[in-house]
Amino acid sequence: MRLVIARCSVDYVGRLTAHLPMAPRLILMKADGSVSIHADDRAFKPLNWMNPPCTVRESANEDGTAIWTVTHGKSGEKLVLTIEEIQHDSSHELGVDPGLQKDGVEAHLQELLAEHITTLGEGYTLIRREFPTAIGPVDILCRDADGATVAVEIKRRGEIDGVEQLTRYLELLNRDPTLKPVRGVFAAQEIRPQARVLATDRGISCVTLDYDALRGIEPDTPRLF
Known part of the structure; x- marks a missing residue:
């Protein structure tokens, strides 16, 4: 640096x-x-x-x-x-960074989404969690129903810096001929409007995650059926 x-x-x-x-x-x-x-x-x-x-x-x-x-x-x-x-x-030479240690909720979201990867869409299959790259691990790498590679960045609250982080991962992953083309999914419990606009501009899909639904907890609000 x-x-x-x-x-x-x-x-x-x-x-x-x-x-x-x-x-x-x-x-x-x-x-x-x-x-x-x-x-x-x-x-x-x-x-x-x-x-x-x-x-x-x-x-x-x-x-x-x-x-x-x-x-x-x-x-x-x-x-x-x-x-x-x-x-x-x-x-200054900083060396290899160990990466961000996610808090309990983000780590659990990653684990749950990997377990229920079809939350992103029918036909999705998991490649692996914490997929290693030269600039840090991608939260989830998976394939969609058409077999295309998808990189998923998971946050509890989706901000612009999370979109920037996923953008850097995508630029790197798309240099790998065995993976490209790789598209991105930005997944969070809450996504700020500015982050959603930036993600859309960069061709990144946004998914709002329901933590309780992923855990299999029924909502408190009563339903007719």
Whole structure:
């Protein structure tokens, strides 16, 4: 991981255009190829970012300012960073991350959904839980009724970061000729509207899970039949 604190401006060139004026910012360049630009607020959310795969080309203007051009390998979209001054530049080797340890409910949801995989649709079959990848395990890998590979990310509450996580898994899995094409399913007890919009835009299906139904518990609300 490379951490750069620099006075810079950022221009996004793609389906939309966006501009961040010159200011001190943190540039985070991760080993997975992602690049994100952060301010000293907004919690964990970057001001702008580029998901992998992408390349970074460093050049300079005639006035000596550095230009870093981050280009997405598939879409061709770009982040152009104009760097006036670098205040800090360091690289760190973090090694292989053991992955997020899910809480009891999420872990149990994964176990129950794997046991009742046809909750996702008739004809679904389980390949395995915790399918290993270079960036962490996929919660569930399965096949649909047509035999296509499906990667499932399970959350108790579905947020945008969960969709981003599944997107990274899908980009990696689709490089494997024995698995591709791989599509994604984002499954949670509750899915935020923004996460659902992002998932739909990326071709990821959303499934709302009923924890009690998966456990075989009848609802308290009486039914006629």
